[in-house]
Amino acid sequence: MGDGFLFYFLIFCLGAICGSFLNVCIFRLPQGQSVVSPRSFCPYCRRPIAWFDNIPLLSFLLLRGRSRCCRQAIPWRYPLVETLSGILAVASVYRFGLTPLALLYFIFLAALLVITFIDLDHQxxxxxxxxxxxxxxxxxxxxxxxxxxxxxxxxxxxxxxxxxxxxxxxxxxxxxxxxxxxxxxxxxxxxxxxxxxxxxxxxxxxxxxxxxxxxxxxxxxxxxxxxxxxxxxxxxxxxxxxxxxxxxxxxxxxxxxx
Known part of the structure; x- marks a missing residue:
C-alpha cells in the first residue's frame, strides 16, 4: 500500500510539473507569445522568476500566494491548474496503467485543460x-x-x-x-x-x-x-x-x- 501511494504521488508530482507549463500556455497563447521563450516571469512586474519560486504548488504555499519580487497576489488559477493536471495524470495511469495509452490520454486531457481556462478567460x-x-x-x-x-x-x-x-x-x-x-x-x-x-x-x-x-x-x-x-x-x-x-x-x- 505504501509503495502504491508513493508511485501515484510521483505521478501526481510529474503531472503538477506539466501543469506549471500548462499555466504558461494559458497565459501566453491568447497574447500570441511564445510558450518556450523567454523563461517564466512575473505577470505584474515582468521580472524573471527564480527556479525555487517556480516549484509547482510548493512555491505558492511558501510564498503565501504572493510574488516575491513585487508582492502582488498570485492568481489561484496557477495552483488550481497544477493540481488538476496532477489529478488527471494520476487518473490516466490508474485507468490505463503505466502505458503509452495513459500518456496519450494525459496529453489529450492536458490540452482540454488549457482550452478550458483560455476559453473561460478570453472566450x-x-x-x-x-x-x-x-x-x-x-x-x-x-x-x-x-x-x-x-x-x-x-x-x-x-x-x-x-x-x-x-x-x-x-x-x-x-x-x-x-x-x-x-x-x-x-x-x-x-x-x-x-x-x-x-x-x-x-x-x-x-x-x-x-x-x-x-x-x-x-x-x-x-x-x-x-x-x-x-x-x-x-x-x-x-x-x-x-x-x-x-x-x-x-x-x-x-x-x-x-
Missing part, C-alpha cells in the same frame, strides 16, 4: 492547441489498438461537421453568430482522440450541463433574455473527460435504467 479556443490536437489524435490512432484510424477520422469529421451545421443553421435563423469556429475545431479534436461513437454523448451532455449553468447564471444575474455569452468549450471538455473515464459505465447505466 476563444486557440488554433495552436486544437488543430495540432486533431493531427495528433489521427496519427496516434494509426498506432492504437483500442481505436481504429477510420473511427478517429470519422470522429473528427462527425464532431466538427455537426457543430458546423448547428452554427450555420443558427446564424441563418437568427442572423447572429451563436457558436464560434473554435468550438467546431475543438469537437473535431475530441472526435479524433475518442472516435465517432463518443460524439453523441459529448454533444448531449455538454448541451445539458451548459443549459443548466446558463439558466443558473441568468437567474443569478437577473437576466430574463437568453442572450448571455457563456463559453461552450469548457462544457465540451468536461463531457470528454467524463467519457474517457466513465463513458461506457454512464451509457450502460442509462440503458439499464431507462
Amino acid at each position: 476563444i479556443i486557440p488554433d495552436e492547441v486544437s488543430l495540432p490536437g486533431i493531427l495528433v489524435g489521427l496519427l496516434a490512432a494509426a498506432l492504437r489498438t483500442d481505436l481504429s484510424l477510420r473511427d478517429a477520422f470519422l470522429g473528427a469529421i462527425v464532431g466538427g461537421g455537426i457543430l458546423w451545421l448547428v452554427a450555420v443553421g443558427y446564424q441563418r435563423l437568427t442572423g447572429r453568430e451563436g457558436m464560434g469556429g473554435g468550438d467546431i475545431k475543438l469537437l473535431a479534436m475530441i472526435g479524433a482522440f475518442l472516435g465517432w461513437r463518443a460524439i453523441p454523448f459529448i454533444i448531449l451532455l455538454s448541451a445539458l450541463v451548459g443549459s443548466l449553468v446558463g439558466i443558473l447564471f441568468m437567474l443569478a444575474k437577473g437576466k430574463a433574455s437568453g442572450r448571455l455569452a457563456i463559453p461552450y468549450g469548457p462544457f465540451l471538455a468536461l463531457a470528454a473527460v467524463l467519457w474517457v473515464f466513465w463513458g461506457e459505465k454512464i451509457i450502460l447505466f442509462y440503458l439499464t435504467t431507462f
Whole structure:
C-alpha cells in the first residue's frame, strides 16, 4: 500500500510539473507569445522568476500566494491548474496503467485543460492547441489498438461537421453568430482522440450541463433574455473527460435504467 501511494504521488508530482507549463500556455497563447521563450516571469512586474519560486504548488504555499519580487497576489488559477493536471495524470495511469495509452490520454486531457481556462478567460479556443490536437489524435490512432484510424477520422469529421451545421443553421435563423469556429475545431479534436461513437454523448451532455449553468447564471444575474455569452468549450471538455473515464459505465447505466 505504501509503495502504491508513493508511485501515484510521483505521478501526481510529474503531472503538477506539466501543469506549471500548462499555466504558461494559458497565459501566453491568447497574447500570441511564445510558450518556450523567454523563461517564466512575473505577470505584474515582468521580472524573471527564480527556479525555487517556480516549484509547482510548493512555491505558492511558501510564498503565501504572493510574488516575491513585487508582492502582488498570485492568481489561484496557477495552483488550481497544477493540481488538476496532477489529478488527471494520476487518473490516466490508474485507468490505463503505466502505458503509452495513459500518456496519450494525459496529453489529450492536458490540452482540454488549457482550452478550458483560455476559453473561460478570453472566450476563444486557440488554433495552436486544437488543430495540432486533431493531427495528433489521427496519427496516434494509426498506432492504437483500442481505436481504429477510420473511427478517429470519422470522429473528427462527425464532431466538427455537426457543430458546423448547428452554427450555420443558427446564424441563418437568427442572423447572429451563436457558436464560434473554435468550438467546431475543438469537437473535431475530441472526435479524433475518442472516435465517432463518443460524439453523441459529448454533444448531449455538454448541451445539458451548459443549459443548466446558463439558466443558473441568468437567474443569478437577473437576466430574463437568453442572450448571455457563456463559453461552450469548457462544457465540451468536461463531457470528454467524463467519457474517457466513465463513458461506457454512464451509457450502460442509462440503458439499464431507462
